[in-house]
Amino acid sequence: MAPRWETNAARETSLSPQAQVRLMEQHMPEAVHTTSPAVVRGGDRLPGKALLGLFLTGFVGILTECLPAGLLPDMARSLHTSVALTGQTVTLYAAATSIAAIPLTRAFSKWPRKNVLLVALAIVAVTNALTALSDNYTLTLVIRFVAGLGTAMIWPQLGGYAARLAPAGQQGRAITVALAGTPIGLALGIPLGTWLSTLGGWQAAFYSCAGLTVLTMLWALVTLPNLPGLPVDQRRKVSDTLVIPGLRVILFAIAAYMIAHNILYTYVSDFLRHVGMEGRTGLVLFVFGVTSVLSTLVVGMHIDRHLRKLVVASTVLFAISVLVLAVLSDAPALVYIAVGAWGFAFGSSASLFIGAAINASREAADVAQSIVITVISGSIAAGGLVGGLLIAGLGAASITWAALALLVAATAAVTGGRKHAFPKNA
Template sequence: MTITESSNGPSPATAPRQGRLPGKALFGLFLAGFISILTECLPAGLLPEMSRTLHTSISLTGQTVTVYALATALGAIPLAWATATWPRRHVLQLALAVVAVTNTLTALSDDYTLTMVLRFVAGLGTGLIWPLLGGYAAQLAPEGRQGRAIAIALAGTPIGLALGIPLGTWLSSLGGWQLAFHASAAVTVMTMAWVLVTVPNLPGHPVDARFRIGRVLVVPGLRPILFALATYMIAHNLLYTYITDLLLQLGMADQTGWVLFAFGVTSVLSVLVVGTHIDRHLRKLAVSSTLLFGASVLVLGIVADAPVLVYVAVAAWGFAFGSSPSLFIGATINASGEAANVAQSITITVFSASIAIGGFVGGLLLAGLGTASLTWAALILLIIAATTVIGGARYAFPKKG
C-alpha cells in the first residue's frame, strides 16, 4: 500500500522524526474514532431498557442507531467542506464537544422524539470526525509508514464496534442504560483533553475546485471500492445491530457478553496483525477479510445447538471485520491520489449510510421474516462484496498491493 501525500502535509515544526510514528498523536485520533463509533452502537446493547424508558418497541428503539449513522452520512461531505479551512484540531475538538453534550442530554431524556433529535445531532458531530482521521494520520506519519499510521488512527472504529455493546450492557447492569451514556460523555471529555495536549494543530486548506464530488467519483477504482464497502458494512450491521436477537434464537442469550468479548478480542488482534502488513499486502488482506467474514456468516446461518461453533464463527467475524475500515480507507487513498481528502469524505458518507441502511433493513427483516433472515441476507451481500474486491485487481484493489 502506497499512501499518496496530500498537499497539506505537516509543517517542519509538526512533522514526526524520520521513520518514527507519532504514537501519542495517533492515539488521540484513535480515541476520537473510538468515541464516535462507541456512541453510535451503544444503544444496540441497551435496546430493551431504552425501549421501556422511551415507551417504544425494540425495533423502533433500534433506529436510534440508524438515525445517528444517517446524520453522519448526510453531514460528512458538507461539514468537511464547510470546515476545510479551519485548523484541524479545532474541528476535532468541536466535534467531540458535540458528542459529549448530546450523550449527556440523551441520558437525561425519556422522550423518544427528543432522543432521536439528540442522536441525529450527535451523528453530525461524528460527521466532522471521521473524514479527518485517515488524512490527519497520513499527514503526521513519516514517508513510507502512512498505511500503518492510518491503521492505528482508524483502529478505534472496529474496537469501538467490538466493545460498544458489551460495555453498554455491563454499565446498564450497574446503573441503568443512562449510566452508559454518562460514561461515554465522560470519556469524550477526557479524549478532548488528550487531543489538546498531544495532537498537532495542522492548518486547514480550502477544497480544490478540481476535486468536486462528480470528478472524484469517476476516478478509476473508486466506485468499486465504495460498492464493496457498502455491501460489506450493510452485512455487518444487519447482524451486529441485532446480535442479541440472533443469540437468543441460538439459545445463547445468557452468553451474549462472552460472545461479544470473543468478537472484541479478535477485532483487536486483527488491527495488530493487519497494521503490520497493510502497507505491502492491502489486496490480499481485503480479499481475505471478505471471504472470512462470508464463511463466518455461513456458519452462523446453519449452526444449531453448537455453542462452540458460534464462538468460532463470531471470533472469525471479528478478525475479518476488525481491520476493514483501514483496508477500505487505505484503498480509497491509493486510488484517489491528490483527491484523497474529498474521496475520504465520500467514503465516510458511504460507510455511515451503510450502517444506517443495515440497521433499518435489519429491523424490517426482523419484524417481517424473523431473525434467521438476517444471516442469509448478510451472506448474499458478502458474496457480492467478495466478488467486487477480487474483481478490482486493476485499480480498486490492485495486485501490487
C-alpha cells in the same frame, strides 16, 4: 465508523509507517509538510500526550456511534417501542455522519484544529447525556442525529492532526497511535458499556460515555497544540471520479459487505436472544472486538503485497461465518467461533477496500476516499434500516440470510473485478 472517518482510520492504521507517510504525502501534502510543534522544538520524539488526546477522541467517537448495539432490548423497553425501531438510533446517527462529514469538513476547514475537535467533543458529551435522560423515542432520534453531526467533525481530523504533530519521518507512527482508538473502542469500550448496563441500566452506559468524553475534552484542551486550519481542495468533481474504471465495482462491493455487517452488528443482541444467548452479548461483542484488533495487526504486515488475496479472503471468511450463524446457531461454541471469524474478517476490511479505491483512482484518490467514506456511512444507516425491517417482518433469524445474500454478491464483485477493481498484481 461508523463509519464515517473510521474507514480512513482502518486504512492508515493497518499500513506500515513508511506506507502511511507516502499516503499522507500523496493525498494530504499540507498535513505532512506543515512544520510540526515537535520539529519547532527540535525534538525527535512523538508527542505522546497529544497523541493520547487524539486516541481518546477516536475512542469516544466509535463508542458513541456503536454503543446502542449491545443495549437495544433494554433501550426499547424504556422508549416503549420495538427493538427494530430502537435500532434506528444507529441508522439515523450514521445517516447524519454520512450527510454531514464532507460539508462540515469544508465549513470548518479554516478553523484551528483543536477548536474543531473541542466543539465536536462537546456535542458528543451533551448528546450522550441527553440520550440517557430521554424516555421519548422521537426525541432520542433527534438527539442521536445531532450526535452524528458531532462525530462527523471528528473523523476527518484525526489522521491529519497526528501527522502534523509528529517529527519528520515519524508521521506514520503518529497516525497509528492516534487512530488506534477505533479498534480498541470496538474491542473494549462497547462490551464495557454493555456490562455497565447490567449494573445501572442502559442509561449508565451513556452517562459513562458522556463523562469519558468530558475527560477527553479536558485532556485535549491541555495537551493538543492549536494548529491552524487547512483549506479543502474542491477542484476535483465526484462525477469525474465515479467513471474511473473499477471504482464502481469497488463501491458496490463495499456497500454489500458493509450493509451485511451492519444488519448483523446493529441487531446482534436481538439475534443472540433469538438463539438463547441473551445474557452473553457483552462477551460475544468482546470476542468480535479482540479479533478485529488482531486483524489489523495481521493484515497490516501483508496489505501492500497481497491486497487482492486479502480482500477475497476477508469476504469469503465473513460469508462462511454468517452461514455458520444461520444454520448452526444452536451450538454456543460455534457462535463464538463464527463471531470471532467475523471480527477477524471485518477488522481490516475498510483498510482493504480503501486501498483498492486508492489503487484504482490514483490521481483522484482524495475524492475517491471521500466517496468511500460516504458509502460506508450510508451502509451503516442502510444496515440498521434493513435489519429493523427484517426483524419486524420476518424475525431475528432472517438477518443472517439477508447478510449472506449480500456477501455472496460482494464476493462475486471482488472475485470478478480482476482487471481494474481488484487486479491480480495488487
